[in-house]
Amino acid sequence: MSNYNFAYLDEQTKRMIRRAILKGLAVPGYQVPFASREMPMPYGWGTGGVQVSAATLTPEDTLKVIDQGADDTTNAVSIRKFFERTAGVETTEETEQASVIQTRHRIPEAKLREDQILVYQVPIPEPLRFLEPRETETRKMHSLEEYGLMHVKLYEDISQHGAIATSYAYPVKVEDRYVMDPSPIPKFDNPKMEMAAIQLFGAGREQRIYAVPPYTKVVSLDFEDYPFEATKAEHACDLCGAEDSYLDEVIVDDAGNRMFVCSDTDYCRSRRGAGHVGRLAQEEVA
C-alpha cells in the first residue's frame, strides 16, 4: 500500500467529521459546521465529498465514484484513484456492487439499498444564500423556520419564465423541518431522495456537512397551482432505449445532429448487457 494513513485523513480528523455526520443524521437537513481540511485537490473538485467519504470508508468497503452520472470522467477517475492509493479499498463502476458511492450532481438510476451510502459533493450548501447574503440571518431563518424567502425565489421563476425554471439544485424540505439544497442534482432526481440508503452531503469550501437518513421525507418546494415536476428530456436513450432515465444531450457531428444517452453510464451499460437496444445503438457498434 502506501505511507498514507487509511483514506488520507488522520484519525482525529475523521473522528471529527464522523461526529458532524452523526449530528447531521440526527437532525436531518441541518447544516453542521465542520473543520474542513486542505485536501490535495482544488476546491470545487469535491473536497467536501472526499472528506466525508474518507471518514465513512472502512477497509471492507467497495467505492464507486460518479461525476454527472459517469464513472469515466476526470473528476470521478481521479477521486477513485485517490482512494485506491490512500485507502486501498476495492473500487467498482457497478452501482450494485458499491457500498459507498461518492457523487457529483446525480443520483444513480438503480435503486439504492439500506447497506449503501451515497456521498454528495456540494458547492453551496445554503439554499437561502442567493436571496439573503448574511450568514447570521440565514442561520436565524433556519432556526425559526422562516422559509418564505425560498418561495420568493420560485415566485420570481414563474413570473419571469412562466414556470418554475429551476432545473437543478431544486430546494427541498426535509422531514417537514429544514429547507435543504440537494446539491446541483437535476430536479429529475429529487423524488429519488426518499430512499433506503444513507445520504451524506459535504461542502469543503463552505465547511458544512448535512445528511438525510434512510426513508426520510423529502419534499420539493412548489406552489399549489405550479406543482413540482421531475422533468427530463422527452426521449428514450439512444443506446439502451431506457425511457425512465435522466438523459444527456450529445452533439455528434458538425451538422448539429444529436443523440440522447443515459447520464448514468453504469445503468446504460447494464441495460445494454441485458439486451436492450436504443435507436442508434447499431450504428455505434458498427
Added chain:
Amino acid sequence: MIELNNVNKSFTLHNQGSAVIPVMEGASLSVEPGECVGLIGASGSGKSTLMRLIYGNYLAASGQILVGNVDVASAEPREILALRRDTLGYVSQFLRVVPRVPTLDVVAEPLLAVGKSQAEARDKAATLLSLLNIPEGLWGLSPTTFSGGEQQRVNIARGFAYEYPALLLDEPTASLDAKNRDMVLGLIEGAKARGAAIIGIFHDEGARERVCDRFIDVTGFSPQVAA
C-alpha cells in the same frame, strides 16, 4: 351643550425671557342646543382665542370647557379627537388640507370619518358644493389652488357635511358675495333648527342679527391689564 366655567388662558413665551401674556380670565358662558351665540368685541379682544380653546386647539390654563359631557380643558387627546369627529365642528377662516386631494373628498372626509359610505359621503358633499356655487368642474381639483372666496366656501361645505351637534364658526361669511352669504346663513339656520348649539364670530352685522339669538362681549373676559 357648550358650557365654559371660569376659563383662564395665558401664553408663556419661553424664548422671550419667559414672558407670560395673560389673554383670558374668568371666561364663562353657556350655549343650549338650537341656540346661536355671537361673540363680539374689538379686534384682538380674544374671540378667536376663545373659539380655539373650545375646540381644544389652545390649552386652557384653568377652568372647565364642557362640550357635551367632555371637559376639553382636561380631556385626553383621543377624547378630544372623538369629540371633534362626532360632536364638535369648526369652520375656521383658513383651509388646511393635504395637497392634491380633490375638493369633493375634502368635503366628504368628515362623513367618512364617522363611518358613512363613500357614495353617501360624496353625494352629500356634491349637494353642498353645488348649493354653495362651487362649479362642478372644480370638484376634482385640490382646493389649495382656489381663490379665497372659493376656499372659504369649501371650508363651509366641509363644516356642514356632517351634522355636528355643536358648531364653531369663525367668520363664515367673510369674503362671500351676497348670494353665497345668504346660502351660508341658510345653512346656519338649518343647523339651529335641527338642534345644533352654535358659537360664531360675525363681523358682518346683518348676518349677525339674522342668525344670532344673543351676544357675548368677550371684552369682559379680558385680563385686567396692570399698566
Added chain:
Amino acid sequence: MRADKDFRENTRARTETVKPLLQVREIEKRYGARIGCTGVNFDLYPGEVMGIVGESGSGKSTLLNCLAGHLEPDAGQVIFDTRADGPVDTVTMSEPERRMLSRTDWAFVHQHARDGLRTSVSAGGNIGERLMAVGDRHYGNIRERAIDWLGRVEISETRVDDRPTAFSGGMQQRLQIARNLVTGPRLVFMDEPTGGLDVSVQARLLDLLRGLVREMGLSALIVTHDLAVVRLLADRLMVMKDGHVVETGLTDQVLDDPQHAYTQLLVSSVLQV
C-alpha cells in the same frame, strides 16, 4: 334633544370601551453613559396616528427602533394587544414570536426604501414575500394580491415584474408601503417616510398614507423632523429632546399652542410658505 343624547353616548362608548393597541412603559435605551431615550410612556389606541418629532439626535429613531423590536431597550415594556393572547410585553416575548409579529401585525417603513425592499427581487415578489412568509402557497393568489396592492399605491400593473432598482424614489417608497401593508398589519412604524423625496412626491405619499390609515383602521407611529408631515398625518404628537419626552398632546394643539420652551423654538423655526 334625542339625537344629541345618542351622539354623546356614542362618543363615550367609542372612547371608553376600546383598549390600547400599544402601551409603552418607562422605555429606556442607553449607549454606554449616553442616553438614547429614557422615561418614555404612552398609550396608542386603535386607529390612532402619533407623530414623534425632534431634531437629529433627540432619540426619536432610537425610541422607534426599541418599540419595533430592532433594538433591545435597557428597561421598560412595550405591551402590544396581540390577536391571539391579548396584551403581551414584546420586549420579553420570544424572538420567533416577535419576528412573527413583525411579519403579520406590525409593519416598518424605512426612510430609505432600499433598506426595506429586496432590490434583486421583482416588485411583485417584494409584495408577495410577506404573504409567502405567512404560508401562502398559491402563486395565482399571491400575484393577484401583489397587483391589487400595486394599484392601491398607484403603481401600474405593468411594472409588477420590474425590479425596484428601476423605480423612482417615490415609487420605491410606495412599493415599500405596499410590501408592508399587504398582510393587513394593525400597527405601522414609520421612520421619516417622506424624507428625501421631492415636495410634490411627498404630498402624494401623504395623501396615500392618510387614505390607507383610514381605510384599514391602522395605528401608526411616525418619526419625522418635518412638522408639516405630522400636522397632516398625525392625531397626536410627542416632542423629544435629548432622549426625553418634553411635550405631548393633540397635534394641532402642540403646534399652535406649544407649552415647552423647546417646542416653541421648534415651531417658530419652521419656515412659513
